[in-house]
Amino acid sequence: MKKMKKTIKQVVVYGLLSLGAITMLLPFFWMISTAFKTGFESLQTPVTWWPKHLVWENWVNAWYAAPFLRYLINSVIVAAVTTVGQIFTAILAAFAFSKLNFAGKNLLFTILLATMMVPVEMLIIPNFVTLSQFHLINTYGALILPWLGSFFAVFTLRQSFNTIPDQLYYAARIDGASDWQFLWSVLVPNAKSSITAIGLLQVIGSWNSFMWPLIVTNSETMRTLPVGLQAFSTDSGINYPELMAASTFVILPMALLYICFNKYVVAGISNNGLKG
Template sequence: MKNKVSQVIIYILLTVGALSMVLPFYWMLSTSLKTAGQAVAMPPVWFPDPAQWENYATAFTFAPFDTYLKNSLIVTSLTTLGEVFTSILAAFAFAKLKFWGKNVLFTFLIATMMVPGELLIISNYVTISNLGWINTYLALIVPWIASVFSMFVLKQNFESVSDALYYSAKIDGCSDWKFLWQVLVPMCRSAVITVVILKVIGSWNAFLWPLIVTNDTVMRTMPVGLQAFTTEAGTRFELLMAAASFVVLPMIIIYLLLQKHIIKGISNTGTKG
């Protein structure tokens, strides 16, 4: 009886937690289908009637979202490719190669994860400004093509592959480059997919850095473009939520379709061969 009561309490807590996570997304979708009056009505209107599906078409043409979409696709694609490539190379070096100071360097890199990213914004901005990269793709892409977290996840997964396999391949004449891309990466596919998914979501949803380093709508990305719905006259909440759906829903779909790879990739992080 005691165990059943505990299970009921756990399920209740999990249900409350799940509802608290889903509620903001429901509110975003429902508000995107409301009229301007319903969006700011008190008490809140939970079920828009009638649904204003034209809000989505209006929101997409309210600002140059085709340009924002193009920029988001370019930035997300290139930063993801860059981060995955650099992380794989660094993870392989720390997992399989032997060189002086490897453990000290790895510890130092892990320690940098404790530094809040907000503390680096000013120094990074000054560097980008001195290079003359403000309002360019270089400013949006180059600072984000390396990640200690991605390197750590891949390193731990690479170490789960036995060193005996690596040395056997070396004896058979396999180069490090060939072993990495033809043996190690395919064996740790879930970890690589995990890094890709997390990077795509993070890069797609990035707001603060693109806002700081761009000053022209031609270079703005989707999250920054949401500012177009807030003016001196007020905020068009129904259009803002419709546009926010453009930004959020693709990432939700990607996560739901590939979440098993994230779980598997992260669960293997603590294992070693």
């Protein structure tokens, strides 16, 4: 009887997981299938799940519809610099909040933790005004500077650093190691999963960012890939097959990156008390 109950439970669990997987993968399948359709097929009803004839020209036309190579270079630069910068600042801040003692440490941490409840949309206008005063609009500075710091990253790394006993820190100091040496020789190597998870989440977030690059850039030379998808939306309508082909160009690198490193995201989050 117990074995039967266990079998039924497993069937239900795997069934729900399979249903969830299909639900998540269906939009990607629809995107790729539409990229091979004609304009008429993409709009006809009832819908066709796969085109009768594969239209490969959609992919070529999509690539040349806008300067996607320039957009790709911009996206790579912005994602790489913001990720490296955010990880570096998060490591330093997390070390200070985890191992160092200074006046107002807990109060400052609480205040910064409360800022995580502020919607990002509320910061758009203040950030835009600040960057305008420094004449950074339509530059890499506007795309990068606001995202060099993230308290979520600081909080995550602090949780990871807290798993290292303070006694080890004091012993290293007694042996003559500086704070800088202890940070990079002990804490950082032991927090590789968390750092990788933070980096991957930041890369994906930066790569997929649309609203901010749209606001702070006004020329094609500074646009990023998500903003470039606007090229397929005109007054005469939307070219859905080419739009889906271009969307595949944008999504594919991040999908492959996540598939390769998703285990680090799971490990980094589950090891830092952020489950649930």
